Amino acid sequence: MGVADELISLDRVEKVFDVRRRVGLMRREKRQVRAVDGISFAIARGEVVGYIGPNGAGKSTTIKMLTGILTPSGGRLRVAGIDPARERMRLAHRIGVVFGQRTTLWWDLPLKDSYGLMRRMYRIPAARYAENLERCVERLDLAELLDVPVRQLSLGQRMRGDIAAALLHDPEVLYLDEPTIGLDVVSKAKVRGFLRQLNEEQGTTVLLTTHDLQDIEQLCEWVMVIDHGRLMYDGALGGLHALGEGSERTLVVDLERELPPVEVAGARVVRVEGPRQWLAFPAGASAAPLVAAVAAEYPLVDLSVRDPDIEDVIARMYAGRG
């Protein structure tokens, strides 16, 4: 990735919170929480990057620093060449933000009035506003909803409304914090489809925080995993599959008939159902010798190889933390 393409960069960024905790009846104890503990990464223009980690890992704190809501305690952070905390208003014109858990829309106003207010806030030229609104309305299926007050929208409708609101001023980068939380499968698919199209057609850079690994698998080629404020992984999605320590692939074999568990070197049977057996083997190993060994010793009818479930890999990464 060339430096010229770098839209977001963090260099040893830290955020420390001072928290006071009551201990006993009178005493209060001062404690520091290192929410983000020396994180460095770079995101190039046009990338869609997943940012995942367990509860309390530091994801929201990172996003808040990237928008300028929070000032880092240390390190250097730039978005589109801007220091977010120092020039928050200037940055606001370049970024869009969607928080799945709360809306940026006006609760009592019809959707289109909220958009009108956005237009004035961001001083969006009339033609550009009309064009962007039309595109969002069409692609996010909002035509029927424009006159409805936000409080009357379903969660999925409101989320689509929020995503449109974040895009009316043509941001170069979109931060999404749990954009599919609480949505049904159809709404999730709509939101994901829209984001993919946005990235492909407008080249919008997307930083996506989510607990839904389907979001990640369907949208992101690059993933960062954070835990205890530190980056545990920063790489291609495919690399995650191979990463989880002890992660395994599965060879599923269909035998001619029901047989005792297959015995071959380098794999162990983890499940038997009638003539079908599941053999787990290390994700890094080749399946070929295993298949050959089974075929030589057993009446093999059919087989398939399954990659480790990304959910398992991530769960293992979280479990091994500390």
Ligand SMILES: Nc1ncnc2c1ncn2[C@@H]1O[C@H](COP(=O)(O)OP(=O)(O)OP(=O)(O)O)[C@@H](O)[C@H]1O
């Ligand atoms: N304003 C604050 N004051 C004190 N501590 C905070 C504050 N904001 C966050 N923290 C702490 O910082 C840590 C990281 O929190 P953060 O919200 O960034 O996690 P997260 O990865 O977004 O978690 P989740 O998946 O639950 O949203 C947590 O221990 C949290 O309690």
